[in-house]
Amino acid sequence: MxxxxxxxxxxxxxxxxxxxxxxxxxxxxxxxxxxxxxxxxxxxxxxxASYHNQARVHNGYHYPRSFTTAYRSRINLPRFVQDWPEAIRQDFTKLYAIARRNSKVTAAQFQRFCRDIGASVVPAALEHKRLFEPRLIEEVFLVQEYAFDTxxxxxxxxxxxxxxxxxxxxxxxxxxxxxxxxxxxxxxxxxxxxxxxxxxxxxxxxxxxxxxxxxxxxxxGVRSGLKQEITEMALMRMPDTLEGIGVTVMDGPFFSMMPFPARGLHTLSHVRYTPHLHWNDQAGLDPYARLDEYARASRVDRMIRDVERYIPAIQGAVHVDSLFEVKTVLLKNEGDDGRPILFEKxxxxxxxxxxxxxxxxxxxxxxxxxxxxxxxxxxxxxxxxxxx
Incomplete structure (x- = not known):
């Protein structure tokens, strides 16, 4: 050269x-x-990608259809907290709610799954259950899950x-x-x-x-097939009733809200509206160039309209910013939500x-x-x- x-x-x-x-x-x-x-x-x-995400340290709850992923998260979480204590935020209440309709798990199945992986799960306090619309939510659980500061x-x-x-x-x-x-x-x-x-x-x-x-x-190139998605993570200033709370509604076309310590805000993501565009990865099609060319029109209004059906208090939230990024997943895990590593020699x-x-x-x-x-x-x- x-x-x-x-x-x-x-x-x-x-x-x-x-x-x-x-x-x-x-x-x-x-x-x-x-x-x-x-x-x-x-x-x-x-x-x-290390910054543009939910900043969630998983404890397995998110993966009831992939026991291996769930169990590995459960084992890894205490190690992560021990190794990076200065980056971990634990001072918030984390709730998992099970939807009555369109969920792939029931409340009883979710509890059994949590017991199987050894993850703490107890019924949420009445004050927290009252945040949710009971006609749409079967049960609400208090869990142990944390956020990290990138x-x-x-x-x-x-x-x-x-x-x-x-x-x-x-x-x-x-x-x-x-x-x-x-x-x-x-x-x-x-x-x-x-x-x-x-x-x-x-x-x-x-x-x-x-x-x-x-x-x-x-x-x-890697042997495993990859799927690329342009995603939007909305950054929200939550009303007082939701400020110290993280929520995930399971397990289907729902949403999640997590503290985002790096900005002092919350992320809001939605299974339907967070992915904007997707394609199968290929050499010569630079995902980052495609992201740079993307118009980035926010879908946060659609997210909030759906979320408020389940949590009416979200109407008091303010959209501050949106983080757009390319998310990469293994094609072979599209059906089961498994999240193994790719390690290719x-x-x-x-x-x-x-x-x-x-x-x-x-x-x-x-x-x-x-x-x-x-x-x-x-x-x-x-x-x-x-x-x-």
Whole structure:
């Protein structure tokens, strides 16, 4: 590549969201990697999908049709709270309500499911039940579920990356991944000025979420089918009666409200109205470019009109902003709401991995997979002896 410089790293991690940062920190802290590079296309870390979501630390309640996902969330939640206590908000009441019609679970089934995964569930207090329209809601339960503050997670990541010696390049993106002799990889990085740099490394970790398949060169793409959605997460200022409360109505075409600590507001999402547009992922169709071109006309009015049938007090809420983002899910889990991780090793590019998680607590599933990998970071002599 004309004008390109060559630098050598043990690993290049592509994507500065929570997963990319956590993997880079893990490689430096736990696996002895001395030279790790983290490449992020935004101006700072944890600015895309890690920020533009419900900020919910799941405890399993959300997945009655996928026992494995529910149980893993239940196991991972206390670990997450212990590992990131400064980022966790617990000072609110979380309610799950079961709709009388169009729900895939009854109240009795939901209680039994919670017992099966070991998640706390008790009937809600009368004052909280009174928030709901009884003709539409069968039962309301008090549960244990928390929210996280992405800004505090970003501060943690910045600190740990620095202390671990990880080099971070923001406002940069990887445009190609190629295989080289001796099981080396080459990533081509473009900075703000579009100048390209060819970087060699032993390992590549593709943690770009919606951008998993958007690389030129030898990168084959992931084997699993992906669905992309442009979604709207409405940010609301709640009336006093709902201020310290989070609500999820189960299990069908309903909605959820969660505290959003990073802004001091609540998110409002709706199964029908949060997804604006969807398509099957394919190479060459950049999801982020499609999002940039999208008109972003809010559907919050439709959300509120439906929600107020179940919770009349929502009429006092004020729409402050909407977060539009691309959401990526595995096609194979469209029917059961399962949210496993995607962890692919690319056989044609030894040392190249693609990772996708759909929930923040999935990070433990990723780290367990990485624990089983036999990594061998390049020695200083090996790095000095590489010539291309």
């Amino acid at each position: 004309e004008g390109a410089r060559t630098a050598d790293f043990d690993a290049v991690v592509i994507g500065g969201g929570f997963y990319g940062c956590s993997i880079a920190i893990y490689l430096a802290r736990q696996r002895g990697f001395k030279r790790v590079l983290l490449v992020e296309r935004e101006a700072s870390l944890l600015q895309r 800004t505090r997670l970003a501060a943690w990541a910045q600190r740990e990356l620095g202390e671990g010696g990880v080099e971070v390049r923001c406002n940069s993106r990887v445009v190609a991944i190629n295989g080289l002799p001796s099981q080396q990889q080459q990533v081509v990085v473009q900075g703000q000025g579009l100048a390209s740099e060819a970087i060699t490394c032993r390992y590549v970790f593709n943690c770009t979420y919606s951008g998993l398949n958007q690389f030129a060169g030898d990168f084959p 690319h056989q044609g590019l030894p040392g190249c991995y693609s990772v996708l998680g759909s929930k923040i607590d999935n990070i433990y599933d990723v780290l367990e997979q990485l624990d089983g990998e036999a990594f061998t970071p390049a020695s200083r002599q090996e790095r000095q002896g590489i010539e291309y």
